[in-house]
Each structure stands twice: as C-alpha cells, then as structure tokens.
Amino acid sequence: MKTVLLLLTLLTILFACSHYDPDYFQDKFNKDINIKSKVPIKIVKKFETDLYPKAVGMCYFAPQPHIEVLESYWLESSDIIREILIYHELGHCALNRVEHSQIKIGLFSTSIMYPQIPHEFEYLACKNEYLEELVTKHIIPISACLFQLQNIKR
Numbered sequence: 109m110k111t112v113l114l115l116l117t118l119l120t121i122l123f124a125c126s127h128y129d130p131d132y133f134q135d136k137f138n139k140d141i142n143i144k145s146k147v148p149i150k151i152v153k154k155f156e157t158d159l160y161p162k163a164v165g166m167c168y169f170a171p172q173p174h175i176e177v178l179e180s181y182w183l184e185s186s187d188i189i190r191e192i193l194i195y196h197e198l199g200h201c202a203l204n205r206v207e208h209s210q211i212k213i214g215l216f217s218t219s220i221m222y223p224q225i226p227h228e229f230e231y232l233a234c235k236n237e238y239l240e241e242l243v244t245k246h247i248i249p250i251s252a253c254l255f256q257l258q259n260i261k262r
C-alpha cells in the first residue's frame with residue numbers, strides 16, 4: 109500500500125504541472141550545469157529541413173545556433189521528456205557536442221547524446237550521471253548508477 113501511495117504521489121508530481129515554454133527547460137539546464145546558454149528555441153509544426161524525417165528536435169549551427177522542436181511531439185510529451193529533448197539539443201547547440209553517443213549498458217543509453225531519448229525512469233534515477241557525462245563529454249562513460257539499475261531490474 110505504501111508503495112502504491114508513493115508511486116501515485118510521484119506520478120502526481122511528474123504530471124501535475126507541465127511547461128509549454130521551452131525556455132523554462134533552458135533555464136533549468138543553465139542552473140543544472142551552471143552555464144548561461146541563450147539559444148533561441150522555437151516550437152514548430154515542420155522543421156526547416158526534411159533531411160531527418162524521424163527527428164523530434166533539431167539543432168542548427170548556421171547562421172547562429174538555434175533549436176527547433178516538433179510541436180506534435182512536444183504536446184504529447186511529459187515535462188521529463190521535454191527536459192531530456194531540450195538538454196539533448198542544447199548538448200549540440202550550447203555545448204558543441206556534434207557526435208551522438210552510441211554506448212549502452214544493457215538497454216540503457218549512457219548519454220543524453222544518444223540519438224534516442226532515454227526512458228524517463230533511467231533518466232530520473234541517474235540524472236546526475238547523465239549531466240556529468242553531458243558536461244565532461246566522456247568518450248567511454250562508466251556509469252555505476254546504470255549498472256545498479258540493470259541489477260535491480262533483473
């Protein structure tokens with residue numbers, strides 16, 4: 109019973125307030141990693157380019173760094189997913205991470221810069237490590253937190 113209540117409380121906290129303005133997440137990003145990025149972010153119905161039909165967010169470097177997120181995806185996403193998406197795009201546009209990490213531990217991507225958005229659960233459980241990886245640009249990230257999650261789920 110306690111577990112159910114705890115879960116309900118957690119879900120309520122997760123979904124109670126949703127933030128439409130992408131700059132809310134950029135402010136959060138700035139606080140989380142202690143920088144002052146001010147990349148213009150627009151919510152769009154269609155991207156400037158058709159090159160990546162499966163993308164839900166884009167960082168463009170020219171003429172100036174700027175981000176577009178797809179409105180249809182934005183509207184159906186929780187705040188946590190919105191946060192991960194904006195952090196990923198800011199990883200490109202504000203931290204100049206041009207590459208996508210391909211490294212996984214079991215089912216879990218070890219970087220916000222993985223081409224697919226990590227699951228909310230793994231992100232929330234290991235957020236500190238994801239942020240550390242994002243800032244320090246580990247070539248081979250070693251994530252104790254993800255290894256632990258892997259063991260809990262087995």
Ligand SMILES: [Zn+2]
Binds near residue numbers: 196208223
């Ligand atoms: Zn990307």
